[in-house]
Amino acid sequence: MIRFDNVGLRYGPGDEVLSDVSFHLEPGSFHFLTGKSGAGKSSLLKLVYLSCQPSRGLIHMMDQDLNTASRDTLVSMRQGIGVVFQDYRLLEHLSTFENVALPLRIKGASEDQVQEEVSELLAWVGLADHLHELPSTLSGGQKQRASIARAVVTAPKILLADEPTGNVDDEMALRLMQLFVEMNKVGTTLLIATHDTRWVDRYTAPQLHLDNGRLSVMPAHQPMAVDP
Amino acid sequence: MSQGPINFLPDEQTHRGLLNWVIGIMVFLTGMAIVAGLQLGIMADGWRMSAAGSLTVQIVAVEPDDRQRQTKTAIEILQKTPGVATAAIIDDAEMAALLEPWIGATSLTAKLPIPAMINVTLMRGVTIDLSALETLLQAEVPDARVDTHEQWLDDLLSLAIAAQMIAAAVVVMMLVATIAIIVFTARSSMLAQRETVEIVHMLGAKDSLISGAFQKRFWSVGLRGGLIGLLLIASVIGGLFALSLNVQSAYLPRVTFHMETVIILCLLPVVTGLITMWTARVTVNRALLDMV
Ligand SMILES: Nc1ncnc2c1ncn2[C@@H]1O[C@H](COP(=O)(O)OP(=O)(O)O)[C@@H](O)[C@H]1O
């Protein structure tokens, strides 16, 4: 589903933010992306959601070589990727409902479908009472949930989340993780960036670990090393 | 997947009111140049037609009796010439009226050796070889001088054409300046909405969907600007027309507006809307290419 071969990324003339990153995510897999703050997690996700191009290396996604994919191909690929941003990135002038409806409208969904799916999803994340409020009136956790609803509303093939549980209480965090896991069960390829090791310990998913721009792949759920 | 227009841009844009007026003023100036150019063209056509249909024959004999006799002969010859519709002397009273503004109301005309003037009108569509006509006349009327209005008409027409070209140049410059203003405004509008555009792009919107939202907005800005311009033009022309009605003068040509001028003016708002829309669309599409 997603394959990186010796990918490097630099912003401007400085050092590489990501170096020699290689990994392969199978369709329907579930990985955590871990690493300290500044390690390059968000940058790696940016490459996956096609918001920037690598400085070197090859990326293959959804059977496409990104170096040769046309602009139209990139558009339809983006429609198959859901992203939860660390800073939510909701449109401040649109209501919660319209924010969540946007990806559906962009895909050309019918108005009936939009009404039904968006209301249902927003009720599920506990925002049924805030449908017509602007994001600026929502709390951090509520914005987080709205942004997650926007990411999953189109049932994307790939779901990327950047610190999705950072601003919600434990109960809601559990619910949201549960939502991600449910989506993974029905086939969504899942990549969740987090520095919160609790989730990594809780779910048996392999990790892509970034350390200063270099990536290592760690197999699922290594129980705390026990001294021999 | 059908992609109707999705209104994802925020409503309020403070500079839009100003832009309406800027475009309105550009349309006003452009429209005035168009009116001037078209009216000049119509007037020139009129001059050309009235001049082409007529000529003047002067009998420059000094002796009054001789002059009268020659004039009579000339008229007889002219009336027999094929293509001539009428040939009539401009009588003393008419002559006096024509000369009055310059030499005053006196009976000088009788004493001055003023040549007799024969006004000749030609049949519609007829052109006459003037030197042949002059030769023909001079066989019996030695003091006949044929004078078309061609020379001064040529001067007048080339003046009119020069003025028309200036008007056309003004229109082109206005168009270029207006497009430049719209390009700048569309860019700054996009920059102001950068975050929104990036998010919508990231959610999988086609370039055409994004530029479509700007295009829709700029269409209405252009249309409104065009209407403002048209209103300004209408009030200025209406004002001038009202003033011209108050001026009692036979020397002022009657101002008439031809249908084509009116139609072109009425199309200005729509044309402005289309130009504005198209410019914004191209500008936004180009800027979007900077995004992966
Ligand atoms: N747009 C950018 N321009 C320049 N440098 C950036 C940009 N985004 C991130 N960086 C730098 O790249 C490095 C990795 O950042 P980031 O990917 O956000 O890491 P993480 O998400 O793991 O905290 C940091 O040193 C950061 O300063």
Ligand SMILES: [Mg+2]
């Ligand atoms: Mg980050």
